[in-house]
Amino acid sequence: MVWRPPIAKAVQDAVAQGLTGYLPGGLVDAMGAACGDFLLARHGWDVPADWIRPASDVLAVLESTIKYFSAPGARIVVPTPAYMPFLKLPDSLGRQLVEVPLLRTESSWELDYAALDTALAGGGLLVLCNPHNPLGKVYSRDELLRISQIVAARGARVFSDEIHAPLVYDGGTHVPYASTGSAAAGHTVTGTSASKAWNLAGLKAAQMIFSNAADRGKWSEVGDFAEHGASTPGVVANIAAYRDGGPWLGDVLDYLDGNRQLLGELLGEHLPGAGWLRPAGTYLAFVDCSQLGIAGSPADFFREHAGVALVDGAECGGAGRGWVRLNFALPRPVLRRIVAQMGAALR
Ligand SMILES: Cc1ncc(COP(=O)(O)O)c(C=O)c1O
Structure with missing residues (x-):
């Protein structure tokens, strides 16, 4: 893939200015504002800039979500086929993985809601991938609402991986899971980054997005170490992508x-x-x-x-x-x- 001019220029300017030290607070704010504006303009999701926090990558956001926003020992529920690391990470954190196979119909892949409900009995953390890797499925609002009802009824939590959200084709619409209502907003941590759509993964920066004040408050107490993982050039590149990468x-x-x-x-x-x-x-x-x-x-x-x-x-x-x-x-x-x-x- 060719290098993207506005992003290359932003990174080159940052390097030329010596902006290669630890991530300054001003850039964290600028990233929250740029990502927030992008989410609002592209998906109609209004998130306060301060609820959009830096991370090294989306898998680190999943790791933090498991550690800090799922009950100790809670099972990690993954609809499959799934992005491969989702199947490995739970065990590395001493958590039990539960696979919920999606059902193949003539024209789609469907979540097995009954199996999801059973898997979340007693709580747990659902790893939702939307758009879905490897299926390319883009969940509809109705599907997301049905998921949120099951999760809320079970007192469970959701990690919503939306890293592929900018890559939805004409005719499809990405609906951020946490934007579907207060139930989803209350039980979700979202992970995203400009890294897939603009091919920036090697620069190491992503966004951990909160959708309720309680989770954001808790992150203020525990999140410093994880936020430290985001690289300064990566954040610069993400800002340029969200602002000028359209x-x-x-x-x-x-x-x-x-x-x-x-x-x-x-x-x-x-x-x-x-x-x-x-x-x-x-x-x-x-x-x-x-x-x-x-x-x-x-x-x-x-x-x-x-x-x-x-x-x-x-x-x-x-x-x-x-x-x-x-x-x-x-x-x-x-x-x-x-x-x-x-x-x-x-x-
Ligand atoms: C759905 C999904 N989540 C996460 C990742 C990894 O992203 P990161 O490098 O930000 O951890 C990928 C990479 O392909 C992905 O497809």
Whole structure:
């Protein structure tokens, strides 16, 4: 991906000015204001700037949420297939993971609400990923409201990962979970960053977003150490992305949308036995390889025989076995080549 001019300039200016020390309070405020303005303009979610706090990355926000905003020992409930680290992090913090497999219908992936309700019995923390990695599912307001009713009834909490929120295609709408009402706002910590949409992950900065005064108050007591992880150039880059990154984001979404369309055509041509649902958001496609006659891991097969690196669906939880996750944020000639090579490997 090419470097994004307003962001590059902001980082270069910061370096030229010697803004490479610890994160100054003024930049924390500027990040809260820039991210808050972006959330309001793009998603209609009005969050006070001071409730948007710096973190090194979104996984660190999840870690802090587990540590400080879920009951001690509470189970971590993850709808699967899921972004792989969600399945590993709970154990590293001494927590029990509960997978809730999503249900595949003809035209969508649906949360299993009855299974979610059972998994949250006695409380717990739901890790919601919206837009969803690896499925590209964008939850509707009705779905989010139904989730919030179950979570509230169980006295549970939610970590809402919205890192892919800027990457929703025309026809879809991202609804921030905590914006759906007072129930969700009261039990949620949201994590996001400009790092996915503007490819800034190596600069290490993200936002931990609170949606109620009690959580924000608690964070004032416990959050210093985690906030210390955000890098100054990363925060500068995030501010520039939220403030001035709109035109580049528009172009990149158009390009990715073209890739999304092309991928459907390429799969039909080269891998007609594969199944997939067009993602409504993200640059990830989850492809069903179970009918392709591959014995064992499809990702291993394609790495070995097609020279193509994919994530094996099984790494995303039991529900992903037989599938692969394909990242289509690629130059189109490369996308054409990898799908053709995958098809050739099967012949
Ligand atoms: C849904 C989701 N959450 C979190 C991350 C990791 O983000 P970070 O590097 O900010 O921890 C990713 C990276 O791909 C992701 O897709």
